[in-house]
Amino acid sequence: MYFLIDATSFYCSAEKVMRPDLRKKPVIALSNNDGAIVAVCPIAKRLGIKKFVPYFQVKDIVRKHGIVVTSSNYELYHSLSTKMMDTISQFADDIYIYSIDELFARFDTTLSHDSWTALGRDIRRTVWKEVRLPVGVGGGMTPTLSKAASHAAKHLRGYNGVAVIDNEQ
Numbered sequence: 001m002y003f004l005i006d007a008t009s010f011y012c013s014a015e016k017v018m019r020p021d022l023r024k025k026p027v028i029a030l031s032n033n034d035g036a037i038v039a040v041c042p043i044a045k046r047l048g049i050k051k052f053v054p055y056f057q058v059k060d061i062v063r064k065h066g067i068v069v070t071s072s073n074y075e076l077y078h079s080l081s082t083k084m085m086d087t088i089s090q091f092a093d094d095i096y097i098y099s100i101d102e103l104f105a106r107f108d109t110t111l112s113h114d115s116w117t118a119l120g121r122d123i124r125r126t127v128w129k130e131v132r133l134p135v136g137v138g139g140g141m142t143p144t145l146s147k148a149a150s151h152a153a154k155h156l157r158g159y160n161g162v163a164v165i166d167n168e169q
């Protein structure tokens, strides 16, 4: 079984780790030169802010809603990424780091659908408890299926951050 685990709006979530007072506020993160938006937290998303848009185009919405704007802080992202990967690696037989906020975890055991889902929730809870980062978990028999499951985990109703594809239904 493979799990694809990735942090939600990683750069924004990382800022919220350092500043818990921002946790319930809309936050966006800007690119190196503050030119473009590279991360949007779910609260800011609901206000209509989109990723990869030039910052100047949303300045009015930012002002109107008091959206918190942060510059990229790659040292912070790197250190939280390492913590997140270390925490997850304790659960898995092997991990493959795919990007700064995303990894594939391999499990060599056989479990029921419900147990895989429970494991996914456990990993999610543990990463939150230890690193204060929200993550999504997708499970599947191949890395590709786990990536598809992770999309479901994040975007389809009722999954709450964990989805496992382990049968045809």
Ligand SMILES: [Mg+2]
Binding pocket: 006, 007, 008, 009, 010, 101, 102
């Ligand atoms: Mg992510």
